[in-house]
Each structure stands twice: as C-alpha cells, then as structure tokens.
Amino acid sequence: MPESLPPLWTAQEIALATGGRIEGGVFDASGLTYNSREIGPGDLFLALRGARDGHDFAGNAFAAGAAGALVERPVDGGPCVVVPDTLHALEALGAAARDRAPHIRRGAVTGSVGKTSVTQAIKAGLDLAGPAHASIKSYNNHIGVPLTLARMPQATERAVFEIGMNAPGEIAPLARMVQPHAACVTTVGPVHIEAFADGEAGVAREKAAIFQGLGPGGLAVINGDNPHVETLHQAALHVGARVATFGSETFHDARLIDFAPHDGGARVTAEVWGRTHVFPLRQSGFHWGLNSLAVILMLDALDVPIETALAALAEFEPLKGRGETRQVHIPGGAFTLIDESYNANPLSMKAGFLSLGAKRVERGGRRVVVLTDMLELGDQSRALHAGLSVPIDAAAIDVVHAAGPEMRHLFDALAPERRGVWAPTAADLADQAEDLVGANDIVMVKGSNGSKASLVAAALLRLERDTTGGPPLK
Structure with missing residues (x-):
C-alpha cells in the first residue's frame, strides 16, 4: 500500500463499525473481497457463508497476502475481527463507509435494461470530474451493494451504485443502504416477470422502490417514454423527491431529437434543460440515445458539468458482451x-x-x-x-x-x-x-x-x- 494513501479500514474501525472483537493483533486493510482468489496484498478477506463456507478459504487468503479477515470464528493464518454474522457485518461496514464521508455525492441506477452500461458510463463522467468510486462488474445484489459501499475510500468525491433484483422486495433495502442523492430507472420491461404475480406492473413497482433511498429533495431520473412512467413518478413524489425525465417528447427535461448511427458509433442531437447539444458516441445501438440522456441527467445531479459528461460519453466503449x-x-x-x-x-x-x-x-x-x-x-x-x-x-x-x-x-x-x-x-x-x-x-x-x-x-x-x-x- 503506497505510503501516501491512508488505509481503507483499520482493524479498530472495522471492530467499531461491526461490533466485532479483534483477535490476533491489529492490522490495516487497503481493500476488501470475499473471493480468496481475488485477494491482493493488504486486503481484508470477508468469510461469507454460502454454498461454500468462506472460512475454509481464509488460509488461502492469508497466503495470498491478506492483512486480516472478517469472520464468525477465529481462523489460522493471520489476525481477524470476529462478528456474529459476516453478511450483517458487511452491511454495517458499508453503512459506516457512507456515514464517515457525508461529502460524497452518491447516485444509484436500476432498470430492466441498460443499468450496468449506464452505471459505468456515469462512472466515466465521475472519473473526469474527480476522485470517484463505482460498482464493478454487475455487483448489484445484497452482497455486491454493501461490498461496493465498504470499498469506498474516504477521499472519494462522487460515487455511483448499480442496484438489481430477481424477486420482490430486494431493491428498497439496498437503496436505503446507499442513500443516493440521485437515482435513475433506465426503463421497465418484461424481465424477471415470473417472480411477480402481476407481471410487468410488479416489476415497475419494484424498480420504483429505488426512490425509497432518496431523501427529500433528492432527484429521481425517469425514462419518460416508458409506459410505467406514472408508477415511477408517483413513487418519487411519495418520498418528496424532485423528478427529471428523459425521452423523445418536447416536455421532457432531456429530449432526444435525433440519433444517427454510423460505423463505429453514432451522433446524438438532444435538448437538455433547454439547451441543444450535438455529441458523438462510440455506441451505435438506438437505445443509447436515451441511455446517454440518463447519464447526462445523473451526472448533472452529481455536480458534473455537461461538457464533462459529453466528453466522457464520447470516449465510453461498449462493455464486454454488451455491444x-x-x-x-x-x-x-x-x-x-x-x-x-x-x-x-x-x-x-x-x-x-x-x-x-x-x-x-x-x-x-x-x-x-x-x-x-x-x-x-x-x-x-x-x-x-x-x-x-x-x-x-x-x-x-x-x-x-x-x-x-x-x-x-x-x-x-x-x-x-x-x-x-x-x-x-x-x-x-x-x-x-x-x-x-x-x-x-x-x-x-x-x-x-x-x-x-x-x-x-x-x-x-x-x-x-x-x-x-x-x-x-x-
């Protein structure tokens, strides 16, 4: 760990946040992971219990350079913080990371389509604006969201989190954990509908639950062209959030005027907050017309100038397996x-x-x-x-x-x-x-x-x- 960077967590901070006890000595951790194969020198190893018990891999983690472990029982190989439940401890660590850095502007993204790409495009804009943090891969579930929070350095200025679901009731607790200043629903469609008795309408209500994480005055960014826009709008108003819509109609806050694909990308013409902008993309899929507007509105809500947002979009490459x-x-x-x-x-x-x-x-x-x-x-x-x-x-x-x-x-x-x-x-x-x-x-x-x-x-x-x-x- 470079001397100029403070540790992500000290053993004492981990124990204080989780209510755990230190065993085997104190340590400083520069990172955090639950996969022993991904451990880097100085990381904290999180021993989760699932299909396989993470405690069985603590030795491998220490051999790979782990500084310490977060466990439910003492393990051999190095120091640890012992807690009753490691998943609950991870949630507590995520909440502590959020609360110790109230200056960080946070965004959250969900949707039936496009949430990973939109999240990563927002991250590209945040990176240009200053120290930033974001979900990696598709870390958007009950483990991925608190893990992303717990990995957030205190020096971060802005962060964006992806929030997903497979069944009813999953999004709201994750949104409340993140407490975003702005939250976006990219769109709603027939995805995971087998888990909802009323199909797509149930999916819309679940996606709208992301706004439960917003405080009064937070911004809800909504796809105004989606047929479930009223469900989303009402959910945002219910928590006292402001609403910004993107779509193809003249009354939207961000309006798509034209999307012209070409070899290697596209040219977008859009009106955002009353100003017309023409900008290039490296994406040629038509859905990126609206996606780009969602990105711009979210970046604006996180205090990133539109010129910076457009510069990020112009360089944002399609993700693996997504175009x-x-x-x-x-x-x-x-x-x-x-x-x-x-x-x-x-x-x-x-x-x-x-x-x-x-x-x-x-x-x-x-x-x-x-x-x-x-x-x-x-x-x-x-x-x-x-x-x-x-x-x-x-x-x-x-x-x-x-x-x-x-x-x-x-x-x-x-x-x-x-x-x-x-x-x-x-x-x-x-x-x-x-x-x-x-x-x-x-x-x-x-x-x-x-x-x-x-x-x-x-x-x-x-x-x-x-x-x-x-x-x-x-």
Whole structure:
C-alpha cells in the first residue's frame, strides 16, 4: 500500500463499525473481497457463508497476502475481527463507509435494461470530474451493494451504485443502504416477470422502490417514454423527491431529437434543460440515445458539468458482451460480429433488431441474428419468444439462427426464408459456427446469460483467420 494513501479500514474501525472483537493483533486493510482468489496484498478477506463456507478459504487468503479477515470464528493464518454474522457485518461496514464521508455525492441506477452500461458510463463522467468510486462488474445484489459501499475510500468525491433484483422486495433495502442523492430507472420491461404475480406492473413497482433511498429533495431520473412512467413518478413524489425525465417528447427535461448511427458509433442531437447539444458516441445501438440522456441527467445531479459528461460519453466503449463490435476475417472476406451475449429480454432484443436493421450491409452480406433463450419470463415465455418475429420482420433481418427450447417458438413463427439453423443448446449451435456466417455479414449474438449465448460469440470469434488465408488464429 503506497505510503501516501491512508488505509481503507483499520482493524479498530472495522471492530467499531461491526461490533466485532479483534483477535490476533491489529492490522490495516487497503481493500476488501470475499473471493480468496481475488485477494491482493493488504486486503481484508470477508468469510461469507454460502454454498461454500468462506472460512475454509481464509488460509488461502492469508497466503495470498491478506492483512486480516472478517469472520464468525477465529481462523489460522493471520489476525481477524470476529462478528456474529459476516453478511450483517458487511452491511454495517458499508453503512459506516457512507456515514464517515457525508461529502460524497452518491447516485444509484436500476432498470430492466441498460443499468450496468449506464452505471459505468456515469462512472466515466465521475472519473473526469474527480476522485470517484463505482460498482464493478454487475455487483448489484445484497452482497455486491454493501461490498461496493465498504470499498469506498474516504477521499472519494462522487460515487455511483448499480442496484438489481430477481424477486420482490430486494431493491428498497439496498437503496436505503446507499442513500443516493440521485437515482435513475433506465426503463421497465418484461424481465424477471415470473417472480411477480402481476407481471410487468410488479416489476415497475419494484424498480420504483429505488426512490425509497432518496431523501427529500433528492432527484429521481425517469425514462419518460416508458409506459410505467406514472408508477415511477408517483413513487418519487411519495418520498418528496424532485423528478427529471428523459425521452423523445418536447416536455421532457432531456429530449432526444435525433440519433444517427454510423460505423463505429453514432451522433446524438438532444435538448437538455433547454439547451441543444450535438455529441458523438462510440455506441451505435438506438437505445443509447436515451441511455446517454440518463447519464447526462445523473451526472448533472452529481455536480458534473455537461461538457464533462459529453466528453466522457464520447470516449465510453461498449462493455464486454454488451455491444462489443469486431471484424472477423474468414475465407473470402470478413464479417462484423456484434457481441450482445451478456443478457437479453424482450425490450433489449427489439432494440438490438432495430439497431441491426439500420446498419448498411456490403454487397453479398446479410443481417444475421444468433439468439439463445430469454429466461425468467414465466408463463409468458412462449408468447414473448414467438412475438420476436414481428420486430425481426420490421428490421428486415435476413437470417435467424437460434438455440434452446424457448427460441424454438420463435423459430417456428418465422417466415421460412428467414430460418437459418436451430439447435437444442448454445453449445450445439456453437459447434456449427462456420455454417452460420459468411463474408460481409453483420451478425448480432444475443441471449440471456444463463442460456450461454457467449459460447456462440466465442465460437464465431475463433473463426478469425490471418489475412493470407492461413489457419484460424489462436
């Protein structure tokens, strides 16, 4: 740990925040993790109990350089703070990190689509404005949110947190833990609907619960084009929050006027708080028109000038599995691979088809989608999968390859000329990668993370050959 940086936590501070007792001596921790394989020198190891008991890996953590451990029973290998329950202790440590630095402006993001990308784009703007902190990966659940809080250095000026859910009642306690000054719902759609008796309406109420973390005068940033806008608006007003909306209508605080995609990105024209701005993006998906406005409003609420926000958006690259674009060379030329394999739901599928349909295809090329099952759609799954044929037709997609039992419903609903290959699993489809694409095609791979669309994306990347026509590159 550099001498110029104070420790993230001392053993005494950890004990005070959690009500624990110090065993084996005091220590200073520069970081915090619950995964012994991710331990760096000077980190605090958090021994969580789950499918596997973290206490069994404390020795590995100390061997990797852990400064100490937060545990429910003393462990060998190094000093520790002993508490009755390590998850509750993590929550207490997160709350202590929040309370010891009241100067930090905090934002929170949720939504059925786009919350990770929007969170990371906000982080890009915060980084340009000063010392910043944010969720990593998709650390947005009952462990990830307090862990992100507990990792927040006192010198931070601004922070943004991603908050997710799989079932009712999960968002509100996490939002109250973060106590954001501004909170955003990117959009609401049919995601995780099998967990809600009233489907999408229940999802909307759960997403609106993020505003329960706002204090009076906090800002709720809402997608005004979403059909559930009134549910979100009322939830924000109920806690005394101010509301800012983004959308395509003239009455929105941030209005999308035009989104012009091109190779390598897009040009956005928007009006924000009455001023017109034209700015570039490195994202070409149409959903990034509204996403960029959500980012701007959140950054404004966290005291980041709009010029800084636009500069950050201009350099923000697509995240892995969320729109990464690659040229893949094969015999006879190359195809363009758009990797959207990280996740999928009906809303993001439609947005992806729209974006693909707007792309210019070289002579002899096709617009191709490779799709795997969308998950957690309950008894609406069959209809929602089959219904994707409508936006596919509207976007003039040439060929659809699909994998999984749910995607079979789409495959059967397609016009025969659009049907490519269907396979029982993503792995089976990946084995046929060479037959799925041709030179000059533009290919989008998309599916739920659990249905393994990433296997197909990886297989398509492995088709890469050198420009002399040699063997596949390793």
